[in-house]
Amino acid sequence: MSILAFAEHRGGTLRQAALETVTAARRVADALGDDVIAVLLGPDGLAKEAERLGRFGADRVLLGKSDAFVEYAPEAFTILLADLIRERGVRAALLPASAQGKDLAPRVAARLGAGLASDVTQIDVKEGRLQAIRPAYAGKVFLRLGFKSEPALISVRSRAYTAEENPREPELEEIPVNVGADVFRTKVRGAAEAKKERPDVAEAEIIVSGGRGLQSPENWKLLEELADALGPGVALGASRAVVDAGWRPHSEQVGQTGKVVAPPLYFAVGISGAIQHLAGMRTAKCIVAVNKDPDAPIFKTADYGIVGDLFEVVPRLTEEIRKLRAGD
Amino acid sequence: MKIIVCVKRVPDSESRVNAAADRKSIDTQGVKFVLNPYDEFAIEEALRLKEAAGDGSVTVMTLGGDDSKETLRSALAMGADEAVLLKGQTSIDGLGTAEKLAEGIRGREYDLILFGKQAIDDDNLQVPAMVAELLELPCATVVVELQVADGRATAKREVEGGHEVVEFALPGVVAAQKGLNEPRYASLKGIMMAKKKPLEEVDVGDAESRLELIEVTNPPERSAGEIVGEGPEAVPELVRKLREQAKVL
Numbered sequence: 001m002s003i004l005a006f007a008e009h010r011g012g013t014l015r016q017a018a019l020e021t022v023t024a025a026r027r028v029a030d031a032l033g034d035d036v037i038a039v040l041l042g043p044d045g046l047a048k049e050a051e052r053l054g055r056f057g058a059d060r061v062l063l064g065k066s067d068a069f070v071e072y073a074p075e076a077f078t079i080l081l082a083d084l085i086r087e088r089g090v091r092a093a094l095l096p097a098s099a100q101g102k103d104l105a106p107r108v109a110a111r112l113g114a115g116l117a118s119d120v121t122q123i124d125v126k127e128g129r130l131q132a133i134r135p136a137y138a139g140k141v142f143l144r145l146g147f148k149s150e151p152a153l154i155s156v157r158s159r160a161y162t163a164e165e166n167p168r169e170p171e172l173e174e175i176p177v178n179v180g181a182d183v184f185r186t187k188v189r190g191a192a193e194a195k196k197e198r199p200d201v202a203e204a205e206i207i208v209s210g211g212r213g214l215q216s217p218e219n220w221k222l223l224e225e226l227a228d229a230l231g232p233g234v235a236l237g238a239s240r241a242v243v244d245a246g247w248r249p250h251s252e253q254v255g256q257t258g259k260v261v262a263p264p265l266y267f268a269v270g271i272s273g274a275i276q277h278l279a280g281m282r283t284a285k286c287i288v289a290v291n292k293d294p295d296a297p298i299f300k301t302a303d304y305g306i307v308g309d310l311f312e313v314v315p316r317l318t319e320e321i322r323k324l325r326a327g328d
Numbered sequence: 329m330k331i332i333v334c335v336k337r338v339p340d341s342e343s344r345v346n347a348a349a350d351r352k353s354i355d356t357q358g359v360k361f362v363l364n365p366y367d368e369f370a371i372e373e374a375l376r377l378k379e380a381a382g383d384g385s386v387t388v389m390t391l392g393g394d395d396s397k398e399t400l401r402s403a404l405a406m407g408a409d410e411a412v413l414l415k416g417q418t419s420i421d422g423l424g425t426a427e428k429l430a431e432g433i434r435g436r437e438y439d440l441i442l443f444g445k446q447a448i449d450d451d452n453l454q455v456p457a458m459v460a461e462l463l464e465l466p467c468a469t470v471v472v473e474l475q476v477a478d479g480r481a482t483a484k485r486e487v488e489g490g491h492e493v494v495e496f497a498l499p500g501v502v503a504a505q506k507g508l509n510e511p512r513y514a515s516l517k518g519i520m521m522a523k524k525k526p527l528e529e530v531d532v533g534d535a536e537s538r539l540e541l542i543e544v545t546n547p548p549e550r551s552a553g554e555i556v557g558e559g560p561e562a563v564p565e566l567v568r569k570l571r572e573q574a575k576v577l
């Protein structure tokens with residue numbers, strides 16, 4: 001049988017989440033003796049990306065081409081994926097738990113009448129059956145779930161799997177895209193965005209988050225300098241208090257009603273460590289807290305803490321990191 | 329404008345929930361339950377759309393037990409006109425719940441069905457898109473801006489590093505993200521009036537779960553870390569530890 005991986009791209013370039021999803025599918029397939037089918041739906045010119053999916057473990061890449069797929073096309077993607085899952089002996093289908101995957105996976109599940117485990121952090125194979133582990137209640141508990149319906153549908157949390165090369169020469173197969181214009185109930189356009197060099201908090205290697213301790217939005221300059229010193233792939237995050245105050249956009253909010261993140265390194269600067277904030281970042285591999293209050297709850301969760309005035313500590317930290325990076 | 333808003337009763341975000349001793353369920357003892365915060369954005373949006381249209385109705389609907397009546401009353405107190413309790417248990421995955429809601433919605437009149445983007449108990453982010461699929465309706469999830477005019481909706485949805493704009497003809501489904509609006513508080517008058525508003529109860533039976541809960545665990549306790557030191561003088565030692573001990577730099 002096969003494990004299907006949905007390979008999300010944006011503007012014709014695979015997203016990191018696609019490589020993570022294929023990596024997860026490869027691991028599951030190896031445990032079961034299955035092969036991996038990656039599905040790439042987009043406009044012309046994706047052959048190169050198809051090869052790349054092979055490098056990360058896809059045995060076969062199914063390419064569905066249409067000019068209508070420059071942007072996300074929810075209804076058409078749903079029909080194509082559901083059909084492929086039915087026709088190709090798919091035991092499990094994995095999608096990234098990205099904005100697109102979170103929109104698409106439930107539609108596919110409803111069309112197939114199959115159970116979906118969302119935002120999964122670990123997939124196990126026990127006696128030939130799949131089990132999915134996922135956080136619930138904002139990470140306050142973890143659920144181990146079994147599947148009572150087939151196929152198993154899973155959306156995989158960003159960064160839960162690290163993309164890993166496992167090269168093979170994938171078979172490329174073009175699949176017919178015969179969906180009539182009538183299936184398109186919605187029209188999706190990518191909105192023009194201000195140019196943005198920093199990654200989203202959900203995808204970053206390192207997050208530098210600030211809270212009310214920064215006292216004003218202008219002081220984010222300090223955190224930006226620290227982020228720049230740490231290098232590319234560093235995102236800025238925020239507590240809800242500062243998002244509510246309008247100092248930072250909601251897209252940066254980490255926590256129960258913001259984003260749940262699990263980067264290798266998380267800096268909490270001037271953040272007290274309320275339970276709703278912790279819910280969003282407690283699974284980070286390493287947490288560093290800077291706070292002037294030695295009793296701030298954040299120190300109970302942080303791996304390393306410095307008690308002190310952030311206006312003194314952060315510039316020094318930036319300076320030391322710059323030195324370190326210069327010596328690398 | 330006739331609008332249906334699906335709402336859920338969930339533990340307050342402040343509350344401590346834990347794996348129960350048998351590791352088969354979640355211990356919600358002593359926990360305070362509230363209207364799912366994302367559903368408040370959905371209700372607020374529905375009220376504003378109705379107010380702007382100058383006529384219509386807002387119906388709130390939930391699948392749950394008797395204690396969900398309290399949740400429906402909170403929604404009525406905000407200003408919804410009527411409530412429907414579909415009596416039955418929710419499913420572990422979203423699909424069973426979505427099937428019951430879709431059944432409850434079929435046969436009713438509506439221009440728009442609003443949801444929260446996510447229930448903060450299961451964190452599934454599944455039900456809205458599933459209901460849309462089951463009812464064959466257009467749908468936009470994680471919506472931060474919504475315009476409705478001339479029988480069409482334009483919704484701005486959040487994606488990584490930006491937004492997407494989704495357009496469709498009504499009727500349709502929209503799932504609300506924080507930022508869509510600022511939900512109103514129920515006034516005292518609203519709370520009083522809520523008691524008199526119609527609340528319909530229908531026995532629908534339990535939703536089917538396609539997933540099975542094998543085990544509930546608490547996340548690994550993070551051992552309280554180490555205070556490296558005080559003030560800027562502690563920084564070099566912190567950087568050394570991040571590099572050599574944690575190996576994250």
Ligand SMILES: Cc1cc2nc3c(=O)[nH]c(=O)nc-3n(C[C@H](O)[C@H](O)[C@H](O)COP(=O)(O)OP(=O)(O)OC[C@H]3O[C@@H](n4cnc5c(N)ncnc54)[C@H](O)[C@@H]3O)c2cc1C
Binds near residue numbers: 239242253
């Ligand atoms: C339903 C609900 C959902 C929520 N969801 C979220 C969520 O998703 N994310 C979230 O973050 N919060 C959330 N909250 C809010 C949460 O409860 C806290 O109010 C919020 O996290 C506090 O933000 P803060 O740490 O920036 O501010 P504060 O709690 O005010 O903490 C500021 C900290 O800065 C320190 N400080 C001050 N000056 C300095 C200085 N010069 N140097 C060093 N340290 C200094 C202080 O000691 C203090 O610890 C939610 C709340 C509710 C009710």
Ligand SMILES: Nc1ncnc2c1ncn2[C@@H]1O[C@H](COP(=O)(O)O)[C@@H](O)[C@H]1O
Binds near residue numbers: 454
């Ligand atoms: N039992 C339920 N009754 C009514 N609406 C629900 C129920 N469960 C979920 N919803 C709706 O679906 C949204 C997303 O829930 P979920 O898919 O569980 O994260 C919620 O914000 C509600 O609007």
